[in-house]
Each structure stands twice: as structure tokens, then as C-alpha cells.
Amino acid sequence: MSYPSYPPAPENGPGAGVPPVPNAPAPYGSRYQGGPNTGYQPTPDSGPYGTPAGGGTSKSFVVTWILSLLLGGLGVDRFYLGKIGTGIAKLLTAGGFGIWSIVDLIITLTGNARDKQGRPLAGYPENKKKAWIITIVVWLAGLIIGIISAVLSLTLFAAAVQGQKTPVPVPPSASQEAPLPSSGAASDANSFTVTVSSGDTVKVGIVDSLYTEEILDMPYLEPANGGFLLMEVSWQTATGTSFATATNFEAYDADGKEGELLFLTESMGSFPPGNVAAGQSVQGIIGFDIKKGPTTIVVNDLYGEKAASFTLTPAG
Known part of the structure; x- marks a missing residue:
């Protein structure tokens, strides 16, 4: 028994001509929804666009300490850290009349020094003890040399003054027995x-x-x-x-x-x-x-x- 064939439904009927619903957008860096994330994931230490925060590496603690100890009065330690302005000020004031130099050296030895970008100095934990010992030895040596120099200066000054005066004879010694003049x-x-x-x-x-x-x-x-x-x-x-x-x-x-x-x-x-x-x-x-x-x-x-x-x- 044969059935009559019917013509196809018109294309303008219900559901005809409607485009399919697109899938939900995939997350940033994923190619397909639910696929693996292959894009760059920023870290707390990273700057925008994946560049390192601040750029470059931090300055060396050992170099900063040596410059502060030996050339702190000239501001060389601050020049090294990139602090040009305060380095010039320190140079022109002879290390803040010595006070600024001592303060900067103590700040460096206590690990509180920072470079221009505000980063701590590299190599502080493993070198701080040695730096403290050497600094104390240098200070003590300077103190001893200063005392010796002062004593020598006073001795030379006294000898020079004595040489300029005309000697006056001393009275007879106690062993002499002379009548009263x-x-x-x-x-x-x-x-x-x-x-x-x-x-x-x-x-x-x-x-x-x-x-x-x-x-x-x-x-x-x-x-x-x-x-x-x-x-x-x-x-x-x-x-x-x-x-x-x-x-x-x-x-x-x-x-x-x-x-x-x-x-x-x-x-x-x-x-x-x-x-x-x-x-x-x-x-x-x-x-x-x-x-x-x-x-x-x-x-x-x-x-x-x-x-x-x-x-x-x-x-x-």
C-alpha cells in the first residue's frame, strides 16, 4: 500500500531560517570554551604586560657597605644606589659633616638600605655578620690611631714651647748645705x-x-x-x-x-x-x-x- 508524499515544510514556517545559538565565549587565553588556559598568567612581582616590576636586579649589599664605609663622606654609596640628588647633597656637605655618613652606614649594616626602586640590597643575610665585624675593627683602629696622633702632637708642641723659653736654673738640691744667702x-x-x-x-x-x-x-x-x-x-x-x-x-x-x-x-x-x-x-x-x-x-x-x-x- 503506498502513502501519498507530502511536500516539505515551507522555509518560512516555525523554526525556519533562525541561526543556531553560538557557544558562550571562552576565557581569556583559551581557544575553546572549557579548554586549557594557554595565555600568560601575571604574578605579584610582575609589572604590566609581563615585564618585571622595577626592571633589572637589586644592588649589592657588599658594594654598598664598602662604599659607605670608605667613601661615604663623598656620597659615592648613594650614587651607586641611583640616588643622584641626595648623593650630590651628601658630597657638597662632606657627608653631612660626618653625621650623615655614619647614619647611612648604620642603615646599610642593619639591612634597611634600599636602591632607587625601593628594593632591598642583594646578599645582606649572608654578609651582614662579616660586615659588622670589619666595621667595628676599622672604627677601633681609627680611634687608637687618633689617640696616638693626639699624644704625639701634644708632645711635639710641648717640646717646641720648651725650646723657645730661656732655661732658668733650679735652686740647690737638698743634699747641699750652704748658709742662707x-x-x-x-x-x-x-x-x-x-x-x-x-x-x-x-x-x-x-x-x-x-x-x-x-x-x-x-x-x-x-x-x-x-x-x-x-x-x-x-x-x-x-x-x-x-x-x-x-x-x-x-x-x-x-x-x-x-x-x-x-x-x-x-x-x-x-x-x-x-x-x-x-x-x-x-x-x-x-x-x-x-x-x-x-x-x-x-x-x-x-x-x-x-x-x-x-x-x-x-x-x-
């Missing part, structure tokens, strides 16, 4: 007896005296009152026991101003301190920084009280 005579007598404590008496004598503006063996002393009075004194215990010392003596100028007691060296025959038994004696030089002219010499007892005094007009 007329130019250094006390107004009353050459010697006198002083009671220094109950039952203890001493005989004090002025062997020699001199006034000078310089002491040859002590050129570093500068007189504050015009010059120095030097007396050679004998101290003999008459009865009991006494304690001899230069601090038993005081000196006053014509205006009543007290002279400053000098601590003379043994090479000059300074007055030796110590206990002196009856019949024994000591002799030595006592000095005062005092104005030239008639001088009142006071001898104190064991308790620091005035026991005797006399007027002395020294030679010189």
Missing part, C-alpha cells in the same frame, strides 16, 4: 724653733730661696700669679717626734693672697714627707705659685694651726 734672708733669723704638738718641737731653717717664672724640670707648669717661689727648707726635730711635710707651710703675698702649693718632683729635691725622730733632720724644696715680692711664710703645727711665721724676700 743675704738675698734670701728671713727678716728675723735664718732658723727658729716651732712647737708642733705637746712636747714636740722642731727647728725650721730657710737654706735658700729663689723666684722664677719657669721651673726647668716642670715646663708644663704655667704660673697663675706671675711666677714661682722656691724655698729650700731644713726641718730638724729638737724634742719628741714630728711629722715633716710640705703642707705644714703656707705662703701669702704682700696683698694677703695665699699662694698655691706646688707638688714638685723628687728629681728636684722635693721636701720629703715622713716622721722625724729627735735629733734627725730632713731637707728639701717647697714651691708656691705666688706674686713676686715680700712673702709671709706660715708654719703650721700638727693640727693645722699657725705656730710661727716670718717674712721672706726671695731673689730672682
